[in-house]
Amino acid sequence: MCRLFAVTSQEPLSPMVAIRALNVMKEGHDGSGIGLFMTDLGGDFEQFKGGPILSGIFSNEGIKLLDRYMLDMDFMTKYKLSFRPSKRPPEGTPRRDNYLIRVYEYPVSWENISDEERERRLMLCRLQLGELGEKDGSMTVFSFWPDVIMIKEIGDPLAIADYLGLERKELQARIVMAQGRQNTNYAIDVDACHPFFLQGIATMTNGENTAFVPIREFLMSRKDPGYVGYKSDSEVFTHLLHYTYRHLHLGLAEYKHIITPLKDEELAQHPDGLWLRRLKQSCRPMIIDGPNCVIGCLPDRTLFMLQDAKKLRPGIVGGQAGMYAFSSEMCGLDEALPTREKNKDFQPMKYDTVFVEAKRQEVGRWNQMASLSRLH
Amino acid sequence: MEPDGQLKPSSLGLKDLPWQIVWNKEKCTLCGQCTAVCPVQAIEIGVHRKRVLQVPPGLVEKPSNVFGVYHGVRQRTDVSHACTGCGMCALVCPNGAVVPVHNDEPDKLRFHINQGGVPRRRGGRRNSQESLLDAIKFVRISMLTDPALDAGRHEFELRTLLGRILPPEEAMGQTGWQPPVREIYPLIIGGMSFGSLSPTMWEGLQMGVAYLNEELGIPVRIGTGEGGCPPRLLRSRFLKYVILQIASGYFGWDEIIHALPEMKEDPCAIEIKYGQGAKPGDGGLLMWYKVNKMIAAIRGVPAGINLPSPPTHQTKYSIEESVAKMIQSMSMAWGFRVPVYPKISATSTSLAVLNNLARNPFASALAMDGEDGGTGAAYNISMNHMGHPIASNVRDAYLNLVKIGKQNEIPIIAGGGIGKNGNLAANAAALIMLGASAVQAGKHILQAAGGCIGSETDRCNVCNIGVCPKGITSQDPRLYRRLDPEKVAERLVEVVISFDTELKKIVAPLGRSTSLPIGMSDALGIADYRAAERLGIRYVL
Numbered sequence: 031m032c033r034l035f036a037v038t039s040q041e042p043l044s045p046m047v048a049i050r051a052l053n054v055m056k057e058g059h060d061g062s063g064i065g066l067f068m069t070d071l072g073g074d075f076e077q078f079k080g081g082p083i084l085s086g087i088f089s090n091e092g093i094k095l096l097d098r099y100m101l102d103m104d105f106m107t108k109y110k111l112s113f114r115p116s117k118r119p120p121e122g123t124p125r126r127d128n129y130l131i132r133v134y135e136y137p138v139s140w141e142n143i144s145d146e147e148r149e150r151r152l153m154l155c156r157l158q159l160g161e162l163g164e165k166d167g168s169m170t171v172f173s174f175w176p177d178v179i180m181i182k183e184i185g186d187p188l189a190i191a192d193y194l195g196l197e198r199k200e201l202q203a204r205i206v207m208a209q210g211r212q213n214t215n216y217a218i219d220v221d222a223c224h225p226f227f228l229q230g231i232a233t234m235t236n237g238e239n240t241a242f243v244p245i246r247e248f249l250m251s252r253k254d255p256g257y258v259g260y261k262s263d264s265e266v267f268t269h270l271l272h273y274t275y276r277h278l279h280l281g282l283a284e285y286k287h288i289i290t291p292l293k294d295e296e297l298a299q300h301p302d303g304l305w306l307r308r309l310k311q312s313c314r315p316m317i318i319d320g321p322n323c324v325i326g327c328l329p330d331r332t333l334f335m336l337q338d339a340k341k342l343r344p345g346i347v348g349g350q351a352g353m354y355a356f357s358s359e360m361c362g363l364d365e366a367l368p369t370r371e372k373n374k375d376f377q378p379m380k381y382d383t384v385f386v387e388a389k390r391q392e393v394g395r396w397n398q399m400a401s402l403s404r405l406h
Numbered sequence: 407m408e409p410d411g412q413l414k415p416s417s418l419g420l421k422d423l424p425w426q427i428v429w430n431k432e433k434c435t436l437c438g439q440c441t442a443v444c445p446v447q448a449i450e451i452g453v454h455r456k457r458v459l460q461v462p463p464g465l466v467e468k469p470s471n472v473f474g475v476y477h478g479v480r481q482r483t484d485v486s487h488a489c490t491g492c493g494m495c496a497l498v499c500p501n502g503a504v505v506p507v508h509n510d511e512p513d514k515l516r517f518h519i520n521q522g523g524v525p526r527r528r529g530g531r532r533n534s535q536e537s538l539l540d541a542i543k544f545v546r547i548s549m550l551t552d553p554a555l556d557a558g559r560h561e562f563e564l565r566t567l568l569g570r571i572l573p574p575e576e577a578m579g580q581t582g583w584q585p586p587v588r589e590i591y592p593l594i595i596g597g598m599s600f601g602s603l604s605p606t607m608w609e610g611l612q613m614g615v616a617y618l619n620e621e622l623g624i625p626v627r628i629g630t631g632e633g634g635c636p637p638r639l640l641r642s643r644f645l646k647y648v649i650l651q652i653a654s655g656y657f658g659w660d661e662i663i664h665a666l667p668e669m670k671e672d673p674c675a676i677e678i679k680y681g682q683g684a685k686p687g688d689g690g691l692l693m694w695y696k697v698n699k700m701i702a703a704i705r706g707v708p709a710g711i712n713l714p715s716p717p718t719h720q721t722k723y724s725i726e727e728s729v730a731k732m733i734q735s736m737s738m739a740w741g742f743r744v745p746v747y748p749k750i751s752a753t754s755t756s757l758a759v760l761n762n763l764a765r766n767p768f769a770s771a772l773a774m775d776g777e778d779g780g781t782g783a784a785y786n787i788s789m790n791h792m793g794h795p796i797a798s799n800v801r802d803a804y805l806n807l808v809k810i811g812k813q814n815e816i817p818i819i820a821g822g823g824i825g826k827n828g829n830l831a832a833n834a835a836a837l838i839m840l841g842a843s844a845v846q847a848g849k850h851i852l853q854a855a856g857g858c859i860g861s862e863t864d865r866c867n868v869c870n871i872g873v874c875p876k877g878i879t880s881q882d883p884r885l886y887r888r889l890d891p892e893k894v895a896e897r898l899v900e901v902v903i904s905f906d907t908e909l910k911k912i913v914a915p916l917g918r919s920t921s922l923p924i925g926m927s928d929a930l931g932i933a934d935y936r937a938a939e940r941l942g943i944r945y946v947l
Contacts, residue, residue: 237552238548238550238552238917239552240546240548240552240916240917240918240926241918241920241921241923241926242928243925243926243927243928244813244923244924244925244926247808247813247925248808248811248813248814251808251809251810251811251813252811253811277574277575278574278575278578280578290920293561293563294565294589305578308577308578308584309574309577309578311567311571311577311587312571312572312573312574312576312577312578312814313574314567314571314814314921314924315813315814315924315925317920317921318920319917319918319919319920319921319923320552320920321552321553338920339919339920340555340560340919340920342553
């Protein structure tokens with residue numbers, strides 16, 4: 031089963047904090063992949079908060095293809111951090127030419143467009159690049175979004191971090207999400223590594239969603255160009271959250287109600303029962319069937335964790351004001367935050383959603399049986 | 407052979423009949439129960455002449471023979487009295503002295519069962535035991551990250567929705583009227599009319615449904631078929647478990663309309679029947695044998711006449727118009743509080759109907775009835791040769807809805823041959839995973855809850871002429887009093903509870919518990935490459 035670790039901190043951290051936490055949870059992942067998501071960036075990237083950052087893996091040909099595309103689109107490179115590993119990759123990790131993180135300046139013609147349109151165009155650029163690179167494997171793009179960096183690779187997390195030299199001062203973030211993948215039912219593919227990202231929304235999951243196929247069908251029939259991919263059944267969690275936010279204009283509490291609705295008898299007792307029943311009915315194809323622990327990051331930098339209705343996966347949150355972490359196992363939390371007050375740790379159960387907002391002052395808890403007005 | 411030594415073309419011998427009565431003289435008590443119970447008088451008390459050889463010991467007297475008689479059972483061989491194989495004789499025989507056996511070669515009766523130029527009519531369903539649904543296996547067993555669940559101890563949410571469900575974008579923003587949606591159990595007892603079924607069978611089913619709902623909390627619904635609804639039921643709280651059907655004969659609707667102001671509850675839904683799987687493109691049929699005074703009163707017709715419904719609703723110009731207008735009128739009759747949906751025969755043109763419904767905001771579902779659907783009366787030709795298999799029809803309909811993004815908005819209710827070989831839960835689960843929201847079963851319920859002995863090897867199947875030896879489809883009090891409605895109710899409850907357990911035994915190993923696995927096609931496999939391709943499921947060997 032995959033291992034998950036996410037941390038949110040007042041002070042920028044190296045992604046190694048998360049990688050080391052994954053390493054102590056190693057018995058649960060088989061080194062079939064690592065995914066990193068970083069936002070609220072520190073280090074060298076802090077100065078470029080507005081500009082979109084492209085993260086991905088490129089062959090030498092791919093770089094040329096990328097440059098041509100970006101030039102045509104009138105994007106200007108402002109800053110870049112690329113890893114061109116010279117030594118031999120760790121066992122099981124393919125040899126790549128370039129791991130690239132590039133900050134761009136928006137095209138002049140984008141100056142007066144709305145935020146929504148800008149965000150739509152950024153997504154389309156990422157998708158087009160992905161499509162261009164997919165044919166010959168020359169480009170794999172993980173994200174193209176302001177203040178977001180993503181790195182994914184096949185192999186053991188610590189070995190890859192060492193290989194890529196992730197412990198560098200340029201690379202720091204206040205929010206880091208990391209997954210150590212244990213490949214289960216699907217192919218070993220770098221695109222199957224979590225976290226998944228779409229328009230400011232990122233999630234990662236462990237377990238398996240057995241309702242994957244009908245959910246994928248539902249999402250793909252929404253006609254949103256971003257709802258593609260699905261190399262992993264867990265990608266639907268990101269898109270479901272995106273759908274909740276962007277299409278339904280609802281929040282995290284409703285997301286919980288959509289993917290793990292209350293039973294009819296429970297709804298009868300709920301203060302918002304009538305409204306929730308309607309939500310449950312109209313969102314029926316979005317009901318997940320875990321076991322899944324979902325950790326995610328919202329556009330407002332709230333980090334959250336929730337469990338599926340069966341609660342068959344572990345998950346724990348702990349920390350102190352200024353720094354909190356979410357981990358699939360307690361030992362990961364112990365590694366990253368050994369001095370925290372452990373008696374304040376919290377393990378969310380099937381009704382719980384826990385979250386830490388960007389102020390990082392406390393762990394918010396919300397119970398699904400409670401009224402909807404309390405959360406977001 | 408005729409007395410003059412002639413043979414008519416339709417003169418048949420025992421060997422020409424599909425069923426032959428094997429009678430054991432040694433065991434027979436001559437009680438006569440078998441001949442009394444036979445629904446078609448295929449056997450009668452016979453006096454048989456027999457020569458007995460007498461060979462006395464010694465040489466004094468020569469051997470001789472004696473002509474004597476003995477009494478027993480004689481099978482008639484004329485077409486109208488051919489044994490139907492129902493086996494009631496064997497059921498009532500105290501000594502097990504009589505039993506019908508199937509001919510070891512194809513019978514010749516089939517060539518003659520159109521005497522007077524009237525083609526064969528019968529009850530039952532397509533005389534074929536093949537079932538594609540039985541061939542579908544559930545192959546995605548959770549073995550790794552997603553543990554298989556415990557069917558006995560886990561909580562399962564197996565309910566489904568009946569009604570037009572708005573897409574979330576519309577549903578959550580809207581404050582005014584929203585289409586009515588019922589949360590029901592995915593097994594619906596299909597429409598079998600009061601008239602086609604006996605009063606005791608109907609009462610038993612209704613009692614069973616009430617018990618399932620009110621005592622066990624399993625929201626099973628039952629369709630009325632086209633025959634109206636008894637006045638007391640219309641005015642009772644149990645109406646909410648009933649799906650009223652309106653069909654092209656409008657039988658019983660005068661009574662229903664008049665009961666409207668006195669209804670305590672809304673019915674679960676209104677089903678507008680445009681077609682059925684057993685006799686696609688043909689109207690309902692209740693033969694005169696069964697139209698007694700009570701049936702005539704409920705249906706609002708004279709007694710003792712054939713009641714053939716027209717193939718389509720005659721008051722409307724076209725089927726599309728009919729669907730739209732009838733849905734509108736029926737919705738209006740109940741103040742837009744009751745889901746209204748059409749039921750059609752599965753057909754290669756189902757998608758046209760579906761697309762029409764998708765554009766009609768009042769259409770609440772689409773019931774599709776496949777070629778294996780059963781009936782109380784139909785022409786043999788319609789039953790055996792007309793209609794579309796249900797599996798591919800449901801799959802096409804579901805995928806069409808996926809294409810237009812409305813897979814959750816119009817529930818598909820699948821019917822026709824579900825559980826025909828006894829595999830009710832497996833067939834239902836297969837159809838649900840192919841895209842159905844619910845299934846309708848009729849014949850299986852008659853077999854399991856009523857003790858119907860009809861089969862696809864053409865056993866019994868005399869529902870049409872009101873002589874059902876079990877009292878299930880007869881309107882003759884001497885016959886239907888054989889059936890105790892309380893026992894029917896008990897059996898129905900047992901059938902549904904065991905269905906529920908079996909359904910859990912299917913979904914639990916697939917790791918599904920939080921919602922009905924509608925469209926979970928990745929769980930299905932079949933050892934037939936072309937069928938797998940056609941249905942978009944896994945080909946497994």
